[in-house]
Amino acid sequence: MKKLKSIRFWFIQTFVMMAFISTLIIFVGLQIYLVVSDSAILDIRMTLWLSLFALVVFLLVGGYFGIKGSYLIKGRLTDIHLFVSTLRSGNTTDKIPIYEKDEIGLVSEELNLLADYIQEQKQSMQRLADKKTSLAQSAHAAAVMEERQRLARDLHDVVSQQLFALGMMSSATLRLFELDREKAKEQLEEINRIAANAQGEMRALLLHLRPIQLSNERLSDGIIKLLQELKGKTNLHFQASIDDIENISKATEEHLFRIIQEALSNILRHAEAKKIKITLTEKENTIYLFIADDGKGFNPSVERIASYGLKTMRERCEEVGGVFNIRSKEKEGTYIDIRVPLTRESMKND
Template sequence: MTFKTKLVLITILPLIAVSVLIGAATYFQARHLIEVETRAVEDRILATKKQEIQNYISLALTSISRIYENEPNGREAAQEQVKEILHNMTFGEDGYFFVYTREGVNLVHPKLGHLVGEKWWDLQDPEGDFVIQSLIEAAEAGGDFHEYVWHKPSTGLVENKLGFAIMLEKWGWMLGTGLYTDDIDREVEIIRADFAASIRQTVFVIFIIALAAIVVTGTLIAGVRFSEQRFADSKLKELTNRIFEIQEQERKRVSTELHDSISQLLVSVRYGIELIHSEAGKVPDLQTQATKCLGILDRAISEVRRISRDLRPSVLDDMGLATALVSLGNEFETHSGIKVTVSAERGNDRLPENAKTALYRVVQECMTNVARHSNATEVDINLSYNSSTLSLTIKDDGVGIQSPLPKAGGLGIRNMRERIETLGGTLRIMKRTKGGTRINVTIPLSTRGLKAA
């Protein structure tokens, strides 16, 4: 993992983690708030219903109290009269009163007439609750509420119901009524749905904000990285160019020293040995040794001149790039036996010294690679100009370069690329379809001060 990738992860991951934590905390806190609020709403509605049920019971007791207390025309007649009153007392669509004896026999039920007169002591609702027993127990306790499941007359469905029962002690009757609570469930579900929608909206807003923050952060990081990369690349190119300049200056200095100093010293020594050779005619052994020394000196002088020329060819400074390339091709053909064809257009001083040197070194490196690796028999070098671009092409008919070419290439290829890139140009290496390797160098003359004023 690269340092830049680590930097991005260090910057982005904490932001993502914080966003996730905030979203999760908001979600769970909101869920808890939903539970608290819905319970509070449910309790308020339930308390209201309880009060309403107690009011209905009070109304029923008020309606029958005189008859229940005085029992006009006897108890049996009074009980029938009370049954009639309670049977006719309904409220709302599903509100009614019911009466059971302590033994669980139904006496009054306006909505479910088939229950009247039957004993329902062991009646259970769908959830297993003994409804009548529980209501009688609540009545015996002095009057209390009991929740159970019962048929709702208006829908015919089984719904939750909150009942309240009291005991008419004198007659042994359990008087009760109740309200269905399915409307509470619906209201609570509506509240839950509203809260859930709010939670989703809040989490979505957090997600959008986090995403926007990540995008902005990523953009800023990318911008900073791009700016730093461009700055680093420019400084690296300046440094590389400076290194090449220093390298060429040092090569030129060494080449000059070899040519003007070492070479001259060797030539002076040769003159002396020639004199010894000419004077040693009467001593055959000395003359033979002098002849050997002259041969060694000639080779040494030739080698010093070759090294001097390789370090910094004087023809490049004296005659220009085109002539230097022709000279390089001729010399390479002489030493390697590989035919070299050079077509070099003169630039008429359109190139500065650093560009000439860079191009010469690229051709020199290419020729070295041809001699070492290509098994070629022919090399073509073409240098041309147009109004804004310099083009250099080196082609050979050898075995071709390795495919695919490594991204960085060898040291020689890397040096060639760096030399050309410092001039704002490009270097492309490709395998020819007919065999061999082709290297294309393109340099814009309008940048890096390449175009003459």
């Protein structure tokens, strides 16, 4: 990777080049003076010393102003760089200090206006999410019926077929046991695998049997209750740190709860994990949600395209103005990091 040069280097280089050029101009001027003047009081040796003295003076003065100017410009550009990094991470509340009404000052002012615009867009998205949640509540009965139908299809398409396969294989194994014990052992291992898959599917479907809404519970209470239910029904070990977040809109609560529900469902179905870590906290008007498991992981660039669950989680996060990041590697688990802004306007709406 090519090493970046500091702007201070370019400033000092420019002033040094100016010092040499200025010295060369003085030296050439003195030589012309010696050639033209009949009564010159200088000789070639003195012109060389004068040129050398001028070079030293120019270098000192140029170096001083080069370093001073580079510190000023680099400091202002560093402020812009840090602000852009902060803006990219989702924080739109900070502003760049504007020292001068010059070109850099105009860029800083435009970036501040851009941050305000992004903040307004996030607030608009949260207002739309609130309206959408309100409409969803009015259609609650229809959503419950649709969810029941979906669960019935999943039970028929996945679990019932696996149970049917278990019955067929167990009957065949009983007949084969006296004839070929080795073959019977292989079929018993296959039966065990199918039973484990069916159990994982059932656990995942249990998550979707909860109401679509939080039923007027706080987000922290709903998450804790969900984890307690899973802890009693599975062998998973949960490490949870759930803070009670005040002044959070209903839409944000609903979307975060459904994201956690979908993430746990994916872990139960596919991850083969033993430990799950969940952290929910709020800092500087930003909600931080972290979900991790020690399962088998996957290649996000290959499987994400076909993963409806991941797509749904990302869409829910972006719908409330959040940032969704996922990291996973085969045999090294999966890590989901979510940041959602908690704006003052959403506080008032509650």
